[in-house]
Amino acid sequence: MRYTDLAKSGELTVRAQKAVSGLGGCLLCPQACGVDRLKGEKGFCRAGAKARVSSFGPHFGEEAPLVGRGGSGTVFFSYCNLRCVFCQNYDISHLGHGDEMDAGELARIMLSLQARGCQEDGSRTGSDPGGKLGVIVCG
Ligand code: SF4
Numbered sequence: 001m002r003y004t005d006l007a008k009s010g011e012l013t014v015r016a017q018k019a020v021s022g023l024g025g026c027l028l029c030p031q032a033c034g035v036d037r038l039k040g041e042k043g044f045c046r047a048g049a050k051a052r053v054s055s056f057g058p059h060f061g062e063e064a065p066l067v068g069r070g071g072s073g074t075v076f077f078s079y080c081n082l083r084c085v086f087c088q089n090y091d092i093s094h095l096g097h098g099d100e101m102d103a104g105e106l107a108r109i110m111l112s113l114q115a116r117g118c119q120e121d122g123s124r125t126g127s128d129p130g131g132k133l134g135v136i137v138c139g
Contacts, residue, residue, distance in 0.1 A: 023049055029081045045081040046096060052078035054089075054098035056109050058118050070117030075109060 006012040022028050023037040033043030040048065058071025066072050080093035091097045101109075 031081050044083070045079045047079040048100070050100040050102060051106055052096055052098040053101050053106070053109070054078050054092040056113065058113065058116055068119040070119050073110065073113030073116075073118030075106075075113075
């Protein structure tokens with residue numbers, strides 16, 4: 001089913017609310033911390049209740065079918081539930097460099113990338129995206 005159909009039926013709101021409620025006792029990834037991110041508790045990934053974005057823009061460093069002519073519409077989300085010691089994005093994945101954003105700000109970023117001709121959403125979480133789901137859909 002398409003997003004627009006889900007929005008019209010109200011199902012998108014229901015799913016978004018479910019994703020956000022998952023932050024209060026977070027089991028959104030296999031680390032299974034159980035912390036209440038809605039109350040400011042931090043688990044292994046250190047992510048909070050809002051999405052934190054390090055940078056965004058058209059990205060041309062992927063394979064040609066993903067990049068196309070307009071680039072991959074990339075949003076780099078901070079923090080990571082793997083935290084590998086050799087991570088090339090240490091400042092983002094471990095230190096959480098970036099700015100907190102709510103759902104409206106994230107939506108504006110994604111629409112701006114679309115308007116710039118990016119042909120796909122290449123959002124980067126640096127980790128299992130499940131842990132970011134709640135904050136991405138409703139942050
Ligand atoms: S998303 Fe973060 S807080 Fe939630 S279980 Fe995974 S590592 Fe823990």
